[in-house]
Amino acid sequence: MDQSRSESEAKQPLAGEDAIAEALKYVKYKIAILSGKGGVGKTATTVNLGAALQKAGFKVGIFDADLHGPSVPTMLGIKKQTRLNGAFWLDPVTTESGIKALSVSLFWPGDMTPVMWRGQTKSRTIRQLLSAAKWGGLDFLLVDLPPGTGDEPTAILKSIPDLDGVIIVTTPQEVSTLVCSKAINASLTLGAKVLGLIENMSHYTCRCCGDVVHLFGQDKGRGLANTMDVPFLGSIPIDPLFSQAADAGVPAVNLHPESLTAKAFVQIAETVARALPAKQVAEAPAEVSKPCPGSGHHHHGDGHGDHKHHEHHHHGKHDEHHHAEEHHCPAHHRPPIWAGCQPRTSRWRGGRDGVALLLLADRVNGLLARRQTNGATFGWRRW
Helix, strand or coil, rough: HHHHHHHHHHHCCCCHHHHHHCCCEEEEEEEEEEECCCCCCHHHHHHHHHHHHHCCCCCCCECCCCCCCCCCHHCCCCCCEEEEEEECCCEEECCCCCCCEEEHHHHHCCCCCCCCCCHHHHHHHHHHHHECCCCCCCEEEEEEECCCCHHHHHHHHHHHHCEHHHHHHEEHHHHHHHHHHHHHHHHHHHCCCCEEEEEEECCCEECCCCCCEECCCCCCHHHHHHHHHCCCECCCCEEEEEEEEHHHCCCCCCCCCCCCCEEEEEEEHHHHHCCCCCCCCCCCCCCCCCCCCCCCCCCCCCCCCCCCCCCCCCCHHHHHHHHHHHHHHHHHCCCHHHHHCCCCCCCCCHHHHHEEECCCCCCCCCCCCCCCCCCCCCCCCCC
């Protein structure tokens, strides 16, 4: 009885589903990429699967839900930073090949600054980003999840309405397939369909003689798929070009299209696209990026050189305190934080009650402002 109750509770969606559904209403297919074990090449698989789908003519977006180790921007070669779009939205960054991407690292202060969040803070952050991202019209949204079955995977699988399914990534080792079986069971417990399993690092083909060597075992991924009764989508070989492409910030599918790795991903992308049922979504309106108005702050001009009519309107003692401490613009030579002003602090002032993550910066300066409020979210939805 307790087990059935816990499974029922696990399938219940988290708060904020309506806002997330609104943000994703122009996305046709939503797929989460999951592995039970770290180090299996899940992010590289996500990036190259997205590149293969994009080359096939689909519009693709990738949401990096790995808060502690975000790697999608690096593998896509993204050097830009995400920007706020109006009062409620966040613009994903578009790569040269046309893939849209959003990651916490695109607004976090520095590549070597760790994200040290726990529990509900991570779940709230994921739901905040899901509800705020302005993806526009997409055929595929791939969600790169961290390994395991903890906060982030659970939040994603419970928060995305009409999730089309999950793709599991494993390596041929027994230790990996064993842990990935738990990921499959966790997905099914949360009501997510398992679209299939990909075996990465399947084998190595010698460039000189063509001999095939199974370094980590043979057909363990296929065996797991058969045991768990899920489709086997294909195998990805070990290829030095794969690693070189990741370090170069270009998917191997684009950088080395004739490689064995690229051909394997193209085949898997075709298999995934054929397996999904036909679906129609509303056509997305033309994308327009707007400046964030902030909360109680009104600026005239382009925000860079015209400060003659710079006005500040404050509402309450609480706002005045935080404006003076965090959003001070010396001599009014800079616009406020939501227009690119460098904050004086990036400390997390969390509390036990009323904590909200506020992504107030458009990351022109490379800093993130974070603070606690008691209801005012300055354009960002509070969970």
